Amino acid sequence: MRTLRLAASQVRWVNTSFWRNPSRAFFTFAFPLMFLVIFCALLGNGTVDLGPVTVNQSTYYVAAMATFGVISACYTNLAISTSFQRESGQLKQIDGTALPSASFLVGRIVHAMAMGALLVVITAAFGRIAYQAQVPSGITLVEVLVMMVVGSAAFCALGLALSAAIPNADAAPAIVNASILPLLFISGIFIPFGTDTPQWIKWVADVFPVRHFALGMQAGFIGTPFHWSDVAVVAAWGLLGLLLAVRFFSWEPRR
Amino acid sequence: MATGTDLAVEVRGLTKRYGDLEALGGIDLEIRRGEIFGLLGPNGAGKTTTVEILEGYRDRDGGTVSVLGYDPATERPEILLRAGIVLQSTGVEPYLSVRETLRMYATFYPSPRPVDELLELVGLADKRDERVNHLSGGQQRRLNMAMALVGDPDLLFLDEPTTGFDPSARHEAWAVVKDLASLGATVVLTTHYMDEVQFLADRVAVIVKGHIVAEGPPSALGLDHAVRTRIRYRPPAGVDVPDRFRGEAAADGFVVIEDDEPVRRLHELTGWALEAGVDLDDLEVSRPSLEEVYLQLTDGAPATPTPGSAPEAGA
Numbered sequence: 001m002r003t004l005r006l007a008a009s010q011v012r013w014v015n016t017s018f019w020r021n022p023s024r025a026f027f028t029f030a031f032p033l034m035f036l037v038i039f040c041a042l043l044g045n046g047t048v049d050l051g052p053v054t055v056n057q058s059t060y061y062v063a064a065m066a067t068f069g070v071i072s073a074c075y076t077n078l079a080i081s082t083s084f085q086r087e088s089g090q091l092k093q094i095d096g097t098a099l100p101s102a103s104f105l106v107g108r109i110v111h112a113m114a115m116g117a118l119l120v121v122i123t124a125a126f127g128r129i130a131y132q133a134q135v136p137s138g139i140t141l142v143e144v145l146v147m148m149v150v151g152s153a154a155f156c157a158l159g160l161a162l163s164a165a166i167p168n169a170d171a172a173p174a175i176v177n178a179s180i181l182p183l184l185f186i187s188g189i190f191i192p193f194g195t196d197t198p199q200w201i202k203w204v205a206d207v208f209p210v211r212h213f214a215l216g217m218q219a220g221f222i223g224t225p226f227h228w229s230d231v232a233v234v235a236a237w238g239l240l241g242l243l244l245a246v247r248f249f250s251w252e253p254r255r
Numbered sequence: 256m257a258t259g260t261d262l263a264v265e266v267r268g269l270t271k272r273y274g275d276l277e278a279l280g281g282i283d284l285e286i287r288r289g290e291i292f293g294l295l296g297p298n299g300a301g302k303t304t305t306v307e308i309l310e311g312y313r314d315r316d317g318g319t320v321s322v323l324g325y326d327p328a329t330e331r332p333e334i335l336l337r338a339g340i341v342l343q344s345t346g347v348e349p350y351l352s353v354r355e356t357l358r359m360y361a362t363f364y365p366s367p368r369p370v371d372e373l374l375e376l377v378g379l380a381d382k383r384d385e386r387v388n389h390l391s392g393g394q395q396r397r398l399n400m401a402m403a404l405v406g407d408p409d410l411l412f413l414d415e416p417t418t419g420f421d422p423s424a425r426h427e428a429w430a431v432v433k434d435l436a437s438l439g440a441t442v443v444l445t446t447h448y449m450d451e452v453q454f455l456a457d458r459v460a461v462i463v464k465g466h467i468v469a470e471g472p473p474s475a476l477g478l479d480h481a482v483r484t485r486i487r488y489r490p491p492a493g494v495d496v497p498d499r500f501r502g503e504a505a506a507d508g509f510v511v512i513e514d515d516e517p518v519r520r521l522h523e524l525t526g527w528a529l530e531a532g533v534d535l536d537d538l539e540v541s542r543p544s545l546e547e548v549y550l551q552l553t554d555g556a557p558a559t560p561t562p563g564s565a566p567e568a569g570a
Binding site for chain 2: 006009013016017020021085088089090092093095096097098099100252
C-alpha cells in the first residue's frame with residue numbers, strides 16, 4: 001500500500017522534472033510527428049496493401065508513428081535516462097533512502113507509459129487533422145488500448161533490462177539505438193512490407209516484439225485483423241525484460 | 256564496555272575482500288547512541304567500504320554487523336527508515352528545486368522534519384526555489400545533508416562531508432553537524448582531515464589498510480601531539496641561541512621547534528631576536544602533513560599482515 005502510494009507520488013515528481021527539461025520533452029514528442037510529416041510528404045499519396053485491406057500511406061504511417069512514439073517514450077527514453085541517472089549517482093542516492101525500489105521504478109514506468117499514451121493521442125489527432133487518417137473507435141479502440149498498455153509496459157521492462165547492460169551513459173544512446181533501429185526497419189515501421197519483402201526479414205521480425213506490437217496497433221487504427229497472439233508475444237518479451245531487469249538491474253555505476 | 260542497547264552500531268570481526276585485495280581485515284567498532292564518531296584514515300584505508308557495509312550498499316565477507324539493532328545485509332529497509340546517508344559523491348535530480356527535492360524526500364518517511372526548518376538548519380533558506388542544478392558545490396553538499404536529515408534519523412552517516420570544501424565552507428558544515436548532534440542523533444563520520452575529527456568527534460577510530468590502529472577520544476589518541484605546530488628558522492651564524500629556542504637541528508640547516516602553544520613560543524622567540532638584534536632567516540610556522548601524522552599514529556601499532564601471508568581470508 002505504502003509502496004503504491006509512493007509510486008503514485010513518484011509519477012508526479014517525475015512528471016514535474018520531465019517538463020522542466022524542455023529539449024528532452026520537445027524531442028520526445030516532436031520526433032514521431034516529424035517522421036510522420038516527412039513520410040507523408042514523401043509517400044502520402046500512395047497506398048499500402050495490407051492483405052485484407054488497402055489503405056492510404058498517411059493512414060498507415062499514423063499507426064506506425066504511434067507505435068514508434070510508444071517505443072521511443074518507453075524503451076529508448078527509459079533506457080537512456082536510467083543509464084544517465086545511474087552514472088550521475090542519482091540511483092545510488094535514491095537507493096540509500098527509505099523509498100522502496102519498486103516505488104521508484106514503477107513511478108518511472110508509469111510515467112513513461114503515460115507519455116507513450118499521450119504521444120499516441122497526439123499522433124492520432126495530428127493524423128486526423130492533417131491527413132484525414134482513420135483513428136480508432138468502438139471495438140478497435142479497445143483493441144488498440146489493450147495493445148498499447150501491454151506494449152508500453154513491455155517496452156519499459158525491456159528498456160530497464162537493456163540499461164543494465166549499458167556500461168556508461170556516454171554509450172547509452174548508441175547502444176539503445178543499435179538495439180532498436182534495425183528492428184524498427186525490419187518490422188515495417190518506417191518502410192511497409194511489400195510483396196517483394198524477403199521472407200527472412202519477416203521471419204526475423206516475427207521473433208522480436210516490435211512487429212507484433214505494430215500489428216496490434218495497426219489493427220486498432222486501420223481495422224486489420226487483431227490477433228491475441230501478437231499481444232501474447234509482446235507480453236512474453238515484456239516478461240523476459242522484467243526478469244532480466246530484476247536480475248541484473250544495478251543502482252550503482254560500473255567501476 | 257557499553258551494553259547492546261546503548262550502541263547505535265556494533266561491528267565484530269568485519270572482513271571484506273575485493274578479489275585479491277583485502278579491503279577490511281577484521282574490524283571491530285562500537286558506536287554509542289548520541290555520539291559523533293569519527294572514522295579517520297588516509298584515502299584507500301577502507302573508510303568508505305566500512306560505512307557502505309553499515310549502510311547496506313555492500314555485502315560483507317565475514318563478521319557481524321548491527322546498525323540500530325538491525326543487520327544491514329538482511330534488514331536494510333528498517334535501517335533506511337531510521338538512518339540518513341550522505342554519500343561521498345552523489346547525484347540529485349537536477350530539474351527540481353531545493354524545496355521540491357526535500358518535499359519529495361519527506362514523502363519517503365513516516366514522520367519527516369518540517370522542510371522549511373531544515374532549510375534554515377543547513378543554510379539554504381534563501382535558495383529554496385533554486386533548481387538543484389544551479390547550486391554551487393558547497394550548496395549541493397548542504398542539500399545532501401538536508402536530504403539525509405529530512406526523515407528525522409536516529410543515525411546519520413557522513414562520508415567525507417567536507418572534502419573539496421574551502422575553509423569557510425568547512426567551518427559552516429561543521430557547525431551544521433554540531434547542531435545535528437545536539438538534536439540527539441548519532442553521527443558516523445569518515446574523513447581524512449585530522450582537524451575535522453578533533454573539532455567534531457567524541458570518539459575516533461583510526462583505520463589504516465583495513466585495520467583499526469587506534470581508537471578513543473581524539474584527545475587520548477595523541478592527535479594533539481601528532482598535529483603539533485612546527486616553528487622553523489635558520490639560526491644566524493655566530494649567535495648563541497638560548498637553549499629553549501634550539502629545538503632540533505634539521506639537515507638543511509634549519510632549527511625545528513614543535514610546540515602545543517606556538518603563539519607563546521613564537522612570541523618569546525621573536526622577542527628574543529628583536530632584543531638581541533638577531534635576524535631570523537626564513538622564519539616559518541607550519542603544521543605537519545597528513546602523511547607525517549599517520550606515520551606517527553601508526554608507529555607502534557600492530558603490524559598489518561600483508562595480503563596472502565596469513566591464512567585468515569574469509570574468517
